[in-house]
């Protein structure tokens with residue numbers, strides 16, 4: 062009887078809702094615990110001097126100024142290499158399926174393989190190819206190029222997904238009005254896909270900032286302020302790793318550095334969201 | 348001797364009236380080797396409305412897409428035969444595609460404005476066409492919107508998203524977008540099928556006005572609409588899996604004295 066089954070279904074729904082709400086609470090709780098723990102242990106050490114001063118006594122005192130500079134260098138070069146390459150690859154994957162099916166399949170398989178490669182393997186590969194093979198040595202450039210290889214599959218995959226969101230009738234409509242492929246891509250495809258591409262970029266930046274194993278053997282762990290991209294430089298995550306594991310009494314400074322890393326991620330994420338929202342509203346209603 | 352007249356390089360104002368605007372010679376199209384359109388030949392008169400009617404799947408959309416080479420978007424599509432738009436051979440390998448597509452506008456069954464502002468919808472193709480002065484684009488845009496009767500309705504909303512317009516407004520925007528490029532030929536693929544009767548009536552009036560300047564090819568499922576608008580009617584039919592042209596004549600011939608039994612049945616279907 063339908064009348065009888067309604068309350069039963071209702072109560073089943075209630076249980077399901079309660080369960081999923083409970084899971085959400087657990088997720089928020091875990092995030093809160095991690096952030097809280099780091100903030101509680103590290104917050105007292107984070108001030109302007111900490112952010113700008115040189116590293117002293119293996120990190121037990123002083124600050125993380127040179128570390129932040131190295132990290133920015135590594136991240137910037139990594140993105141300058143990976144983003145155009147990833148965007149071009151994603152465009153090829155999303156539009157070339159019919160014209161070059163085998164090349165598309167091969168590219169996709171290679172990216173999947175890259176995505177599932179452990180980062181320590183990237184570190185060894187980067188060391189062999191960039192640091193020694195190409196003679197770049199332990200340098201910011203070696204580290205950045207290794208990281209670029211590592212985030213390429215993540216970024217390409219999300220960019221491709223975003224590019225595929227573009228409805229085929231928009232493409233046909235553009236062609237029917239005599240738009241060239243390049244113009245259509247720039248003015249129709251890219252704007253529609255941009256929020257998704259930015260989301261992928263954030264994911265990639267997060268992955269790059271978090272990376273340790275791939276950098277130790279490529280950009281190294283010198284704590285001096287790098288003078289150029291040929292210099293070795295220690296990234297923030299390598300610094301945290303070193304403080305936490307190799308430096309007795311480095312725990313507080315490790316937590317402080319982790320807090321800075323976390324804040325950076327949150328800030329980048331917020332900036333990207335604001336950009337996307339502002340850009341979307343400009344395109345639609347002024 | 349139309350073929351001779353067609354090859355005269357400079358258009359003759361008087362004979363131009365009788366010169367076909369579009370000439371199709373033994374056009375066959377297949378998708379993945381499967382024939383979709385077989386041996387279609389016909390000549391369309393300039394500044395007339397030609398309606399294309401026929402049951403679903405008989406190749407009407409395919410035919411339209413051949414006329415401005417939108418078939419190129421489908422790598423699985425193979426086109427044989429010849430098509431002349433004016434003096435241009437559309438499927439020649441050296442044909443300038445963007446310029447062909449500007450001369451032969453296409454309106455899709457489902458309105459497909461770009462998901463950007465109304466202004467951007469018109470400015471983008473004009474910019475691509477090489478109109479670099481913003482004022483000139485703005486004037487052309489206003490003129491096109493005026494022609495489709497949309498300017499007064501949306502003058503205050505030119506920077507709003509085009510996708511927020513009603514279906515009928517969107518379709519008129521798409522027509523304005525094509526008209527802004529000043530096409531010789533306008534192809535319309537069931538332009539009213541997604542619209543309510545009021546919006547359809549507005550578009551029909553518009554087509555009637557455009558007819559004095561533009562050659563129009565109108566695919567429609569609606570025989571009453573074909574009867575109201577068309578000068579000539581082409582009936583397509585699907586025979587042994589491939590679409591064919593079964594009858595092509597002026598409207599009165601087709602509706603009053605259809606010759607082919609399939610046409611007769613099809614027209615009777617409308618009456619019955």
Ligand SMILES: Nc1ncnc2c1ncn2[C@@H]1O[C@H](COP(=O)(O)OP(=O)(O)OP(=O)(O)O)[C@@H](O)[C@H]1O
Nearest residue numbers: 378379383402403404405406407408409410421423
């Ligand atoms: N991109 C494509 N790939 C494969 N087959 C296609 C493609 N487009 C059309 N076809 C096939 O070609 C034939 C003609 O299709 P077309 O869309 O031209 O018919 P139509 O007359 O416009 O039909 P409708 O009235 O339903 O719009 C159909 O059998 C269709 O399945």
Ligand SMILES: [Mg+2]
Nearest residue numbers: 407408409536
């Ligand atoms: Mg169709």
